[in-house]
Amino acid sequence: MDENTLDLHGDEEIVEVIDLNETEQTPDDLAGEFEDVDFGEAEGGEEDNNGWETEDESMEAEQDDSELTFSKHTGSVFCVSLDPATNSLAVTGGEDDKAYVWKVNDGEVVFECTGHKDSVTSALFSHDSTLVATGDMSGLIKVWKLETKEEIWSFEVGDLEWMEWHPCAPVLLAGTADGSVWMWKIPAGDCKTFQGPGCQATCGKILSDGKRAVVGYEDGIVRIWDLKQGSTTHVIKGQDGHQGALTCIACSKDGSLVLTGSVDSNTKLINTANGKVVGTFSIEDARARGSADEGAESNSVESVGFCNVLPLIAVAYLDGTLAVYDLSTQSLRHTCQHEAGIVHLQWEDGSSMVSTCSLDGAVRVWDARTGSLVSEYRGHTAEILDFTLNREASLAVTASGDHQAKVFCLQRPDR
Numbered sequence: 001m002d003e004n005t006l007d008l009h010g011d012e013e014i015v016e017v018i019d020l021n022e023t024e025q026t027p028d029d030l031a032g033e034f035e036d037v038d039f040g041e042a043e044g045g046e047e048d049n050n051g052w053e054t055e056d057e058s059m060e061a062e063q064d065d066s067e068l069t070f071s072k073h074t075g076s077v078f079c080v081s082l083d084p085a086t087n088s089l090a091v092t093g094g095e096d097d098k099a100y101v102w103k104v105n106d107g108e109v110v111f112e113c114t115g116h117k118d119s120v121t122s123a124l125f126s127h128d129s130t131l132v133a134t135g136d137m138s139g140l141i142k143v144w145k146l147e148t149k150e151e152i153w154s155f156e157v158g159d160l161e162w163m164e165w166h167p168c169a170p171v172l173l174a175g176t177a178d179g180s181v182w183m184w185k186i187p188a189g190d191c192k193t194f195q196g197p198g199c200q201a202t203c204g205k206i207l208s209d210g211k212r213a214v215v216g217y218e219d220g221i222v223r224i225w226d227l228k229q230g231s232t233t234h235v236i237k238g239q240d241g242h243q244g245a246l247t248c249i250a251c252s253k254d255g256s257l258v259l260t261g262s263v264d265s266n267t268k269l270i271n272t273a274n275g276k277v278v279g280t281f282s283i284e285d286a287r288a289r290g291s292a293d294e295g296a297e298s299n300s301v302e303s304v305g306f307c308n309v310l311p312l313i314a315v316a317y318l319d320g321t322l323a324v325y326d327l328s329t330q331s332l333r334h335t336c337q338h339e340a341g342i343v344h345l346q347w348e349d350g351s352s353m354v355s356t357c358s359l360d361g362a363v364r365v366w367d368a369r370t371g372s373l374v375s376e377y378r379g380h381t382a383e384i385l386d387f388t389l390n391r392e393a394s395l396a397v398t399a400s401g402d403h404q405a406k407v408f409c410l411q412r413p414d415r
Contacts, residue, residue, distance in 0.1 A: 130170075131152075205258070247300055257271060303316040341359045353393065363408055
């Protein structure tokens with residue numbers, strides 16, 4: 001084995017593929033470097049079909065604030081994302097083993113992503129909106145070319161936990177239930193794997209430099225991977241780490257900090273340069289200020305995020321508490337109480353507004369400076385399972401257990 005060859009797991013040799021310089025690089029530079037990627041060959045994992053059960057309780061829609069309802073799905077809609085180039089197209093995946101790419105303005109189907117064998121739980125556009133990746137629970141991943149509306153690549157891994165496109169190259173990452181993280185060059189399909197600890201790789205994010213990925217695992221350990229070397233640069237565990245499975249990860253805009261959330265009710269702030277935990281945020285802080293039941297047994301962190309314009313972070317809990325913390329002092333600033341558990345939060349790119357979707361079927365916009373509710377949008381008759389905002393934060397697109405996706409126009413007095 002020569003010095004440029006990596007032995008990542010046992011007898012399978014994966015060749016080093018990414019020659020990333022230490023100097024500052026543009027997205028075009030990074031994308032170009034993936035052109036010569038020579039990933040090792042790898043076989044797909046075994047199929048394992050597990051069902052995904054959602055609550056069957058329905059709610060009466062007293063009002064419908066949405067501008068448009070997409071109702072092609074015949075089962076719960078689990079995921080939604082917008083194309084980053086124009087924000088004019090959405091892709092949704094559902095319990096009906098299908099994904100659809102459709103127009104946000106009128107709901108017209110651009111094309112249907114067929115051939116999946118299980119619920120489609122991950123669907124997302126590449127950084128330049130030329131490709132769409134769809135993945136189902138059994139581990140079948142497909143990539144579609146938007147221009148031709150055709151499938152150009154597919155691969156099968158073990159049970160799929162998450163997928164993530166590289167921020168500036170046609171490279172796709174996926175984490176699986178056996179702890180492996182896979183990386184492919186699309187459409188060539190050249191493959192590289194990052195061997196895990198034998199437990200679920202529950203969540204992952206690629207840092208903004210495009211050279212590292214942060215992955216959280218079921219055993220509470222966080223690993224920062226070097227995508228060039230195929231090795232871990234930092235492992236966060238033990239007293240400093242989480243004591244339960246990771247649920248969510250968010251990265252600061254410059255990639256220097258990472259937030260991790262866990263079922264252990266804690267959020268960790270990690271310095272990606274040295275792997276040190278530089279802050280811990282606990283639900284007990286929020287309970288002291290909020291109205292949540294102090295006797296609640298488990299209160300998982302469901303979503304975390306950094307504000308881009310102020311030194312603030314937001315942490316969303318399963319008990320319906322949204323906690324806003326000041327990063328500089330690591331002190332709690334506000335708690336925003338929801339009627340039901342929060343599923344996901346998203347900060348607006350250019351303001352201190354943070355939006356949430358929850359199990360009561362509502363989207364809410366909060367002002368993090370004051371902790372006050374700015375607006376609330378309803379229309380779903382079941383829980384919202386995912387949502388996303390467009391670039392201007394003027395639209396929210398939701399995915400729900402009521403078999404529908406909706407587009408909401410977010411009105412604010414200051415717009």
